[in-house]
Amino acid sequence: MRVCVLGGGVVGVASAYYLAREGHTVTLLEARDELAQETSLANGAQLSYSYVAPLADPAVLPKLPGWLLDRNSPLRFVPRLDWRQWTWCLEFLRACRTGVAKKVTAQLLGLGQLSRDGVHELVEREALHFNYQRNGKLVVYRDPVAFDGARRQLEYQASLGSRQQALDAAACVALEPALASVQHKLAGGIHTPSEEAGDCHAFTVGLAAAATRRFGASFRCGTRVTGLRHAGRRVVAARTDAGDIEADAFVVAAGMQSVPMLAPLGVTLPLYPLTGYSLTAPTQPGHHHPPAISVTDLHYKVVYARLGERLRIAGMVDLIGRHPRADARRVALLARQARETFPDGANFDAATSWCGGRPATPDSKPLIGATPYDNLWLNTGHGALGFTLACGSAALLADAMAGRPSSLDASAFALMR
Template sequence: MKVLVLGSGVVGVTSAYYLARQGHEVTVVDRQPSPAMETSYGNAGQVSFGFSSPWAAPGIPQKAVKWMFQEHAPLKIQPRLDPVMGRFMMQMLGNCNPESYAVNKERMVRVAEYSRACINALRDDTGIRYEDRQRGLLQLFRNEQQVEAVAKDMKVLEQCNVRHRLLNAEEITAVEPALSRVPGKFVAGLHLPDDQTGDCFLFTNRLADYCREQLGVTFLFNTSIERITRVSGRIENVVTSAGALTADAYVMALGSYSPFLARDLDIRLPIYPVKGYSLTLPVIDDGGAPQSTVMDETFKVAISRFDNRIRVGGTAELASYNLSLAEKRRATISMVVRDVFPEGGDLEKAEFWTGLRPMTPDSTPIIGATKYDNLWLNTGHGTLGWTMSCGSGQLLADLIAGRDPQISADGLSVARYAA
């Protein structure tokens, strides 16, 4: 089968990898000059299977009101007359209840845990390296209220057989020794030993090279996607700046930009861009730097270790498709890394970056079929695109081939929004 994948971010490239492994003739098209040049470029560096939780949760509306008046809040909303933003926020609020949270959490963990097995197998099969570490993730709590709140998540982790352990203030330094240099800041930590870290940009590019050289995947870069042509319930072709491209099946993996093409096909994707920021700074003291990933629960900022760099990612900003770099957001993530690992990296030499996370109101990705029998979706992964990419890609490839997938696809397709 000839398959055309739209998008060369981490989700698009992993989709191409799993499709090509099944023997399909795969072409990937993207407007950028190379893979992972947008949202996959500078993410937080965490592959956090066990940390997969919906943003829409009980208590979030009240927290959001408080965050509006905090200088270093994890969520910022830029007021604007934007009906799309308004609709997204109302749908998200509709998921901020215990019942919806439980359903959405199960779906996310289902994909994420499957993705853990898939990325481990991919690494063994391809041999690619991407400054990766398999040393887990440590979620840090600054007060007892946060420790009490995480009890609900721990119950879901237990139900899904995700290894985890709640550590006291002394035990967290055994996992991250540099935390001993900032005593008294954290009262506890939730350790997820099977989570991983690495550079998503390196991962995506090296996997793309493998796809091209070993699996025969074709990549068409510097190619803008203009529109999709449909005829009698099927996609006929994709019109691009390089001409019309035809295939037997089409995969839309365009992240935050998926709704624009889908809208012309009368498919409403409730995906909204949630702007995130990161800093990448050189390590200057190995003993004062993280050894894996820590997540500061108070500020929702992740700090990850690469070989000789530290990646700090966080904040969520609703600002439509604005990609300007806001110095106030830089100040927040700079403050957190300075507070947690004050001696680890050189902030004066940090690279500042921003990207648009494709968020759904229930935080669950959209994977599966559409009303067009040859159009498939793999998008809407929010902050967990890399975490879920391999599981999503394998699941989608199986669905397209008509194979029984290894996990249930229930509740993952766009059909869940039909009501």
């Protein structure tokens, strides 16, 4: 079957790889001149298969007023005259229920495990160079109440098969000596040895090269999809600035742009961009002491990952509109927080900054699978976890398109759920 994948971020490229491996003739269309130039470019680099709990959790409700009033909080909300922003927020609040959060956590853990298997298989089969590390993740807490909550979450996740350990402040520093200067501020941490990290952009580019080399997939960068031509309940072609491209099936994996792409077909996607920022700072061996394992500072909601001789720092969730744009004050705040946590962790003065809009659903579950059109498929809406969940999502999509049962309940990620 001829399959046309629309969008060349990590999710589209993983979809293309899995579908090409099944024997389909895959063409991926990407508007930018290179792959992974939007949200998959400089994210937090975490493959955090066990940290998939949804953003919508009852525990966030009492914190919301404080966060919204504090300019330096990890979450910022700028109200817009945009019904999409308000609808998304209402749906988010509706999802902030214990029962919903637990169910979503279990479903995302399943998808995370499928992704982990997928990443391991790819790393074994393909020569992918993406500063991949399998050395675990340490989430540190400064607030004892938050740490208690994390221990309860650990118990719940242990019942679902996760292997994690609670550590006191001294044990956190013993595990990650780069945290020494903030030891007195730490309440404790949760260590998850099975977590991984890597450069999402390099992974995406390497996976595309493997899909071409091994399975003949074609990646057409600089090809913007301007619409989808359909006849009844079938999509016939993708309209592009280089002419119409016909195929037997189409996969929409265009991140936030999936929304305007599908609106003319009457398909409404509940996505809103959660803007976040990252810094990539060079490190000099012997001179700087960056963390060796991935660290999340939960107080600031900032993640750190070492990518070779660079330190990637990422964080913040800003609901500020549909077009993410760099905010110098937020970038400066991120830099201050990084310096405070790891004073000699990197050359922060030489850091490059980036911002991106996480394509998020209100309940944090991606949209994977069928649409009301017979040959039109979705793989989008991965929010804060697109790198982590890309391989599992691609496997689920390939199963659905083949009409095969999956190891997971795919209906959890359906558009109508």
